[in-house]
Amino acid sequence: MVLIADSGSTKCDWIVYENKEKQPLRIRTKGLNPAILSKKALQKIITENSKLSKHKDKITSVCFFGAGCGTKKNQDKIKHILNAFFENSKSIVREDIMAAVWATTNEPAVVCILGTGSNCCYFDGEKTHSKIPSLGYVVMDEGSGNYFGKRLLRGYFYKKMPKELRLSFGATFNVKEKKVVDKLYKSATPNKYLAEFAKFMFENEEHPYIAKLLAKGMAKFIENHVLQYREELKTVPLHFVGSIAYHGKDVINSELSKKGLLATSFVRRPMENLIHHLREDNFHIEL
Template identity: 60%
Template structure:
């Protein structure tokens, strides 16, 4: 049995199947980010899932693509967890940018991720190369769910958010200061907490204030990340993966157009394309 996992910080999509001809079984758990969670926490997410546990003895190969898996230390951490949960399986662990690449292209391209976090890389047809380090939600992650969550919270507490939006915002979320501070500074996954606020942005996207926040965030992502690959983009396409990029497609296209750029594809959930790619590459028999 083959197991494929595509994990962000918020959620992880798992797909189980016996062969390329069998119908896949889809499972969703919390995200497994080794840069944020400890080994015990990572293992618990897997072991607490009934479906994964029931099939654990049947899994022989695992392809895991995840946020935070960008160093040998983090990859080894995940591999150890997978080995302890799926004792008969061999595993391959790659960072989430490789999943984004597999989900969008087989040829050279610039590929962006805009989900809970954000990232951008150049794929030369064989390997990925990043021109800027990914320092996570505290410093970077422009245009991501947690970035917009921070912007909305600041706009609310600074009273910059229009009153009609502040009223709805307070009704939709628990905004007691002590609770927000606790979630931000005592939670194990503050990036996930922040990203939860992003839905409010898209639910009210027709409001000029929300459009301004969205456009400014995406403009920063283009400026700080995509334009680092201006030379490469003279000859290769530009792809986007992740829920934020999918829902903000029109805004991103407008911002790119002003710079003479164009997005080739916008993939909300890379897992489906990832399955087909792995099948086509004959990694699954």
């Protein structure tokens, strides 16, 4: 059996795949980001899931794609936990951008992730190439769920958000000052907390205030990330992966058009396409 995981900071989608005749088993856990969570916290998420425990002795290969897995140190951190739990398996750990690539193309392309966080790379047909480092939610992550969450909170507390939106926002979320401060500065996953506010944005995307916020955030992502690959984009397609990208695709294409660009595809969940590639034997794990 093969186990494949696609993990962001918020959630992790797993599939247990045996063969093309059988439906893969789908499992969802909390996100496993080794850049944010301790080894103990990561182990707890995996070991306390009954479905993963049930099949752990049958798993022979594990392929883990994850946010925060861009360094060897964090890759080894996840790999050690996986190998200790799935004792009969071998595993590989790659950054989440690789899952986005394999879910969208096997040809050269520029591939972007817009979910809890954001990322962008050029895929040459074999390897990914990033022109700027991913410094996470504090410094970067333009266009992501946590990026928009920050701006919604600022708009609310600075009273820049229009009154009707502010009342709705306050009724939807617990925005008591102590609660917000605790979540931002005492929580293990503040980026996940910030991203939870993004749903409000899409529920109210027709409002001029939200529409402007959304367009500005996507324009920043395009300017700071996508246009790093302007030369490559003269000859290769552009793909977007992730829930924020999927729900914001009209705004993204509108902002891209201002730069003479157009996205080729928007994939909400990479795992669906990875399952398809498994069934078509177009996806091979090299351990």
